[in-house]
Amino acid sequence: MSIRTKISAGGKVSIPSIYRKQLELKEGDEVLIDIQEGQLVISSLRTSLLKARNLISKYHPQAGSLGEKLTSTQKEENNE
Incomplete structure (x- = not known):
């Protein structure tokens, strides 16, 4: 589902509440912004950390504790 929005002063874009709820984003949360294949992609930091942890554990099965240490830190x- 696509939702149309506008860019306001200073380049600000509001994330619609339906998307904030799906990503469990709250005011003050950090997000990652990237451009992939010509599209702006916004990801929750939590989701990105989980993806990184899964990637690390794929190649280093015993690195799971390292990922937990990163998260706790x-x-x-x-x-x-």
């Missing part, structure tokens, strides 16, 4: 940094 990030949570600690966010709480400081």
Whole structure:
């Protein structure tokens, strides 16, 4: 489903609530923005970390604990 929106002053784009709910995004959350095949792609940081963890564990099965350490370290940094 596509939703039409406008770019406002300063290049700001609002993410429609239906998409924020699906991605479990809340005010202040960080997202990653990328261009893929000529399209702007916005991903939740949580989703990107999970993809990275899965990729690492695919090649290093015992690296799962490393991914958990990265996640816990990030949570600690966010709480400081």
